[in-house]
Amino acid sequence: MDRSDITAALVIIGDEILSGRTQDANLAYLAKWLNEAGIQLHEVRVVQDIEDEIVAAVNPLRARYDYVFTTGGIGPTHDDITVDSVAAAFGVPVVVHPEAYRRMLEYYGEENFTEARKRMTRVPEGAELIDNPVSIAPGIRIENVFIMAGVPKIMQSMLEAIRGELKTGRKVWTQALTVHAPESKIAEGLGDIQAANPETSIGSYPFYHTGTPGAQIVIRSAAPEAIDTAMGAVMNMCDAAGFDTDHPTELQ
Template structure:
């Protein structure tokens, strides 16, 4: 079996922690990574504080194949992600000449102020993540991919960087509606999970159309045969409980 490729996400921004901005990036990145065979293992949210960013980044990049960061690469004083990444890798940082040249095409000398030039600061040795439609780039340094917090720009950056990433065997999944309460099937479901260690079995309660407690069961595995075996066991368990699945 191919190598399992893992990832963590580091969301950066006081506005996320205060609730002023509702994060829309985690779900998108998680689904994107699943679809290309990368397992998202951890998500952290930190404030616009250099020490917090550096500590979290160093922990995540040592643990996972890739780390994706969002936020903190704009023009304001609290956009300190680039500086924090440089510090984490112990490298210098400066205005990237290619980015500055693009800015000069967009803005006059008067408009190209210090704040806007902050967005051209990139750690030494980093690879730019940019396109004709992305003015201020993200960048990749080592196994860290630094992206914008604005969802539309972040999504464009994901499309650019994804083809260059390693990927593993894609996780397969199958699901069944249990038509039973979670507590009614928890015991036998645990036995199935123990009997099928190469699968991941999830139980997700919800209120159905009759406003009754119900449960969706999801089986995941990289091996289609093991996935089918575990799902068969789940359906047989439900049948033994006189549950009609659909």
């Protein structure tokens, strides 16, 4: 790993995802948001809503990556165990955060500030709050771990709230090219181009959805000019072999 890479992992608190009923919508959003901010998402784990499982995921990941995000399990119901689980991972007690309490009390008023809502003012001791402009109940930061909501709209607003707090490294740029030929026919040339362009990472993702096989060639690098060189080589190879290609995507 390059020294200038800042890395992150995501832990999805995940019974609902693991059942297949709900399709996760946070991974792709977080991955793109982090990359735009100069942070690379390097690992994701989806774990059961069980404290030991969450601890077993959070602890190795927070030791290894610059940042760990969790999504889900911070609401008012009995199955919302992320705060307790992350506290257990850090070996600290769970306490009521006075500022979270103040915000929730102000928003709901005394009469509607139920025990269930008070649950959402609990944090691992020593944690800071992450603003939630959508529904008030805050996210939580403890050291390099960010406890985020599972509801995409709220998760996304919490990300905006921490934008300035994250150290950032290189952004990885991406450009993709659709080739209308079987992957196996470009494999050898593509391998040569990868070998000749070590600053890039070249992926090939086959598809069949158009009836004839093809592949998306995806070139990634922190150096846009390196992508340009490698993309030129891929397009020349396809031209020389008589394979149709679409226009490359914009560099992103």
